[in-house]
Amino acid sequence: MTASLLSLRNLVVSFKTPNGTVQAVRGVDIDVAPGEMVGVVGESGSGKSVTFLGILGLLPHTARISGSATVEGVELVGASNKVMRGVRGKKIAMIFQDPLSSLNPVYRVGDQVAEMIRAHQEVSRSEASARAVELLDIVGIPQPKVRARQYPHEFSGGMRQRVMIAMAIANDPEVLIADEPTTALDVTVQAQILEVIQRIQRDMKKAIVMITHDLGVIARVADRVQVMYAGRVVERANVNDLFATPTHPYTVGLLHSLPRAGQDRLEPIPGRPPNMLQPPAGCAFRARCPHAAAVCATSLPELQPYAHSMTACVRIKEIDVAAMSGVTA
Amino acid sequence: MSAKPAPIEGAPVLEVTNLVKHFSVSGSKGLRKTRATVHAVSDVSFTVAAGQTVGLVGESGSGKTTVGRTVLRLTEPTSGSIKFKGQEIVGMGRTELRKMRREMQIVFQDPQASLDPRLTVGSAISEPLRIQKVPGKHSDRVAELLELVGLAPDHARRFPHEFSGGQRQRIGIARALALNPSLVVLDEPVSALDVSIQGAVVNLLDDLQDRLGLSYLFIAHDLSVVRHISDVMAVMYLGKLMEIGPSEAIYTSPAHPYTQALLSAVPEPDPMTERNRQRILLQGDVPSPINPPSGCRFRTRCPIAKDLCAMEEPALIDRGQGHPVACHFPTVNLAEMVGTAAV
Numbered sequence: 322m323t324a325s326l327l328s329l330r331n332l333v334v335s336f337k338t339p340n341g342t343v344q345a346v347r348g349v350d351i352d353v354a355p356g357e358m359v360g361v362v363g364e365s366g367s368g369k370s371v372t373f374l375g376i377l378g379l380l381p382h383t384a385r386i387s388g389s390a391t392v393e394g395v396e397l398v399g400a401s402n403k404v405m406r407g408v409r410g411k412k413i414a415m416i417f418q419d420p421l422s423s424l425n426p427v428y429r430v431g432d433q434v435a436e437m438i439r440a441h442q443e444v445s446r447s448e449a450s451a452r453a454v455e456l457l458d459i460v461g462i463p464q465p466k467v468r469a470r471q472y473p474h475e476f477s478g479g480m481r482q483r484v485m486i487a488m489a490i491a492n493d494p495e496v497l498i499a500d501e502p503t504t505a506l507d508v509t510v511q512a513q514i515l516e517v518i519q520r521i522q523r524d525m526k527k528a529i530v531m532i533t534h535d536l537g538v539i540a541r542v543a544d545r546v547q548v549m550y551a552g553r554v555v556e557r558a559n560v561n562d563l564f565a566t567p568t569h570p571y572t573v574g575l576l577h578s579l580p581r582a583g584q585d586r587l588e589p590i591p592g593r594p595p596n597m598l599q600p601p602a603g604c605a606f607r608a609r610c611p612h613a614a615a616v617c618a619t620s621l622p623e624l625q626p627y628a629h630s631m632t633a634c635v636r637i638k639e640i641d642v643a644a645m646s647g648v649t650a
Numbered sequence: 651m652s653a654k655p656a657p658i659e660g661a662p663v664l665e666v667t668n669l670v671k672h673f674s675v676s677g678s679k680g681l682r683k684t685r686a687t688v689h690a691v692s693d694v695s696f697t698v699a700a701g702q703t704v705g706l707v708g709e710s711g712s713g714k715t716t717v718g719r720t721v722l723r724l725t726e727p728t729s730g731s732i733k734f735k736g737q738e739i740v741g742m743g744r745t746e747l748r749k750m751r752r753e754m755q756i757v758f759q760d761p762q763a764s765l766d767p768r769l770t771v772g773s774a775i776s777e778p779l780r781i782q783k784v785p786g787k788h789s790d791r792v793a794e795l796l797e798l799v800g801l802a803p804d805h806a807r808r809f810p811h812e813f814s815g816g817q818r819q820r821i822g823i824a825r826a827l828a829l830n831p832s833l834v835v836l837d838e839p840v841s842a843l844d845v846s847i848q849g850a851v852v853n854l855l856d857d858l859q860d861r862l863g864l865s866y867l868f869i870a871h872d873l874s875v876v877r878h879i880s881d882v883m884a885v886m887y888l889g890k891l892m893e894i895g896p897s898e899a900i901y902t903s904p905a906h907p908y909t910q911a912l913l914s915a916v917p918e919p920d921p922m923t924e925r926n927r928q929r930i931l932l933q934g935d936v937p938s939p940i941n942p943p944s945g946c947r948f949r950t951r952c953p954i955a956k957d958l959c960a961m962e963e964p965a966l967i968d969r970g971q972g973h974p975v976a977c978h979f980p981t982v983n984l985a986e987m988v989g990t991a992a993v
Contacts, residue, residue: 364844364845364846365844463934477935478935479935480935507709507710507871507936508709508871508873508912508915508916509709509911509912509915509932510709510935511915511917512914512915512917512929512931512932513931513932515917516931534844534845535917536845536919537916537917537918537919537924538917539919540917540918540919540920540921540923540924541917541918541921541924560921561921561922564919564920564921564922574846575845575846576919578845578846578848578849579845579874579919580849580852580874580875580877580878582877582901584878586853586856587848587849587850587852587853587878588849589846589847589848589849589850589853590846590847591850593814593816593847
């Protein structure tokens, strides 16, 4: 791996609630290299979104964040508002799940893209407008000149998401964080948006973090994958290795729970994720794990190399991974 | 239980013929009020046999949920016929319909929104029994139903917020089964659940069907789940059925260009397959159901549309594919013909 562009070290995020402290992210290390697509996959509550919203200072005031997150050497954890303004949109930009609530309904789409440009670059209004039209063209919006003068309600869901992508690339950031960018879209539109995102990664050499719960999306676009469970990365691997030879029992279980052709019964993971108000001691997956033993309760498993992956399972050498991963989707 | 309307022997559980549903919407043009018609469901026909699962798939705006609601007459159809065990329910009076409703139930997508937060689980599940004035001790039936869906009888005293999403969906299923229905409409029953949880609910639905001989109308946009659970798959686009047939046939050799595009758009959880795959990338978005295209409704996005498609609407008939397809030019290898189109 080349020098990393975005680097998270022991990132911890917690939320104070009336019922106690929710430990949403519990020590996450993730590196993103220039130009790569890193997939972050996990189910609801795994901390995948909170991790990245946290480093950009986009969480509510009840959130406490510690550890380190640097982009091109600039520390983001505890950074001043001024530093953050220079980073958001300029070095790291975000694409959200719901494009309608991320666009202002009373401004023309082109003006909103232009505003983004003028927030970071010293250009005239007309230059910014012309650049906005170019950006709309890049993300595949037909008749960009006409469309720039329209309002968000005149755009379909897929077209709005293209506008969000145009805004995200407006200031040529090195890293794009896409948080479930296609979850709200229909599959045929999802396919279009994934193409646009892949094209931007390929042609503009952007690093992209793709946060999703959909293993199909991961398989389609990611180079490397981080699997998250209960606020921790439990497995890290190249996309091919992850699907061909998953190592962590959670990853194996997740792949097994997908429906396969000719299968009589589905094989879900028993139980459900732990309550993050009181995460269990030791491995958070042990209550649902077919290989759990007494040792799993003693300490929080760290990522360690195993086969082609990094996996956070203390029993990984004892359990027969080959047999577990015999059936892959 | 009191007398049910007499079923007609040998009739399918559900027989929908030429179902049409229009919604009237008002808008404004300057100061003038305008009225328009949304063609939500146009001329849809299908049957559900006893013990069978029919999967209804389509994207948002395809009309699949409207079909599901209309067959229970939760929404009044504009025209067409809906026969339940041979009895016409379109135009049926309230009293008779209420009796009929015992036999047909629905499970909604969002288990959070479909359970009253102030009702205990027990009273939510027994509500249908109270409405239908079923004699006997309701608490016994509630305990039985909770066990049937894999929950404990003492859960009846708890409130919905004490349960996880998967458990709430089980409660919704228990409520739907309270009156021993023969048909259950499942409207995206697992879409709101995490992947690792979905399987358990799908397995439960499978088991209940085997044990109780239920028929399902399974509405979903997740094609892999529909393929798993359905005997018959029906594909909708802009209010019309595009293709209908045995699930495996539709999944492995779809003949309608839309079905092929839809299937090729679903990302497979296998990086090798994904990389080497021929994908049919549809251009643009689904047109508005207020002014659906003339002829074939899919033609504006179809990569092989010809002049005929704009002039004449293709009938949903078997053109040698072994199952009905609403396309003038059905083909099984569209991907090879058009290749992976650029954005």
